[in-house]
Amino acid sequence: MKYKWKPVLAAMLASFCLFSSPLTALATDNTVSTIEDEMVHNTEGAAEAGSAETQTGESETPVQADEEPGWPSGPSIVAESGIVMEVSTGTILYSKNMHAQYYPASITKIMTALLAMENCELDEQVTVPHEAVYMEDKGSHIALDEGEVLSVEDCLYGMMLASANDAAYALAIHIGGTIEKFAEMMNERARELGCEDSNFVNPHGLPDERHVSSAYDMALITREALKHEIFRTVSKTVYYEIQPTDKQPDLIPMSNHHKMICSGKYHYDGVFAGKTGYTVVAKNTLVTCAARNDMELICVTMKTEGRQVYVDTATLFDFCFDNFKKVDIGSSGTEGEEIEVSVKEGDSPEKTEKIPFRISEDGYVVLPSQAEFSDLKPLLLLNADRGPEVTGAVLEYLLGTRTVGQAVIALPESMIVKPEPETVQNETESEPEQEKEKEGKGFRWWYIPLGILGALAAAGAGFLIVRRQIWKYRWRKNRKRRRSGRH
Incomplete structure (x- = not known):
């Protein structure tokens, strides 16, 4: 009988497809769920393939940046949100949906690093807690063991280079005692920095629908972190x-995940710090710091696909370095002259005055390349809360409605805020009251009769005691005589 091999082969292929499809899907889901921090690092081939369309703009339409009259028009980027901020002045050179809330993923660790640098010494010893090792969704980690001891500095490297969630967790417990207390510290510090859109609930950025931030807030947090030299050292x-340690005999090697810092296809000259982030819901988030032409810039992009984060960031850096310049206010030619400024004091309306211009601290502005320093409007901010006697004030420079820098200047004598006279009056008025209190605490007339009554009472008591003793003596003597007579 002739063997019919074709139907058998077809049945075998169908069975293979039927059983292999769910297994493949399960493996894919497990892989995605365990990757917390950089899909573009841990699944490099897939990321390259997935980003090919987004780089050409065929898969989605890039959205233009927020525009402002008189300001250079920014480039289109694929990221849903982005910002470029100049470090020394805080000037925003580019923005796109910068206050929109997104899941930040592992760029959260910049805030964790900031709190560590502000509250710890680098050589402090951090003990890895049980929860850091056995997190339900551990994500990116460096395989720390329970009870293992690391320095704060090692934890910073683990977080910033390898995006280690276990290191971030251990550091948070070391600083705050609990994750909840540390999250409170994160949110309080964010408010102090002027963040408007953030709510942090964990130190690492693992998925939580309550854990959100914005490109603007992350730029502010990064700007503060850059004030610490150790942050710059670790990031680059x-x-x-x-x-190795007594509890961990193995060396833990780590490489920086940020491809614009490392050599390779996406390297960008001048990049000196940054942090990567990725979760399935957040997609790719990226913070990058670069320096060129005496300017240091912070670029934040949020919710991007794959390697497009690097393409968008390079595009924004090219735009800002090519279209803006940093100017020293002291070299503007106005030093020692009188300038006309708008004066703003508290909630009072603005008024215009001419004042001598003398800088007491270094100050800078960042301008579009075509703009001149004379195009700026100086706004003098007087703030009586700066101290008991204010001899200087902040001179803020505006180009249109946008703040582009500031300087601290010396105020003329007529504008120095001196202590309120009411304070002095209150002090002098309180002196007579103090004298009265002292007088009130002196000798009282009724002390005399009170003393006499006390003396009489004491004398009466003494008399009664003596009389009782005499009576006892006589009673005992008579009793003794009666006993003698009987004998």
Whole structure:
């Protein structure tokens, strides 16, 4: 009988497809769920393939940046939100949906690093807690063991280079005692920095629908972190090793995930700091710091697909470095002259005055390349809360409605805020009252009769005691005589 192999082969292929499809899907889901921090690092081939369309703009239409009259028109980027901020002045050179709330993913760790730098010494010892090792969704980690001891500095490297969630968790417990207390510290510090859109609930950025931030807030947080030299040192490090300890005999090697810092296709000259982030819901988030032409810029992009984060960031840096310049206010030619300024004091309406211009602290402005310093409007901010006697004030410069920098200037004698005279009067008025109190605490007339009554009472008591003793003596004597007579 002739063997019919074709129907058998078809049945085998159908069975293979039927059983292999769910297994493949399950494996894919497990892989996605365990990758917290950089899909573009841990699944590099897939990320490249997935980003090919977004780089050409065929899969989605890029949205133009927020525009302002008289300001250079920014480029289109694929990221749903983005910002470029100049570090020394805080000037916003580019923005797109900068206050929109998104899941930040692992760029959250910049805030965790900031609190560590502000509250710890680098050589402080951090003990890894049980929860850090056995998190339900551990994501990116460096395989720390329960009870293992690391320095704060090692934890910073683990967070910033390898995006280690276990290191972030251990550091948060070390600083705050609990994750909830540490999250409170994060939110309080964010408010102090002027953040308007953030709510942090964990130190690492693992998915939580309550854990949100914005491009604007992340730029403010990064700007503050850059004030710490250790943050710059750690962020720009390409490779680092945590040395073996008594509880961890193995070396822990780590490489920086940020591809614009490392050599390669996406390297960008001048990049000196940054942090990557990725979750399935947040997609790719990226913070990058670059320096060129005496300007340091912070670029934040949120919700991007794959390697497009680097393409968008490079596009924004090229635009800002090509279209803006940083100007020293002291070299503007107005030093020692009188300038006309708008004066703003508290809630009072603005008024115009001419004042001598003398800088007491260095100040800068960032301008579009075509703009001149004379195009700026100086706004003098007087704030009586700056101290008991204010001899200087902040001179803020505006180009249109946008603040582009500021300087602290010396005020003329007529504008110096001196202590309120009411305060002095209150002090002098309180002196007579104090004298009265002292007088009130002196000798009282009724002390005399009170003393006499006390003396009489004491004398009476003494008399009664003596009389009782005499009576007892006589009673005992008579009793003794009666006993003698009987004998």
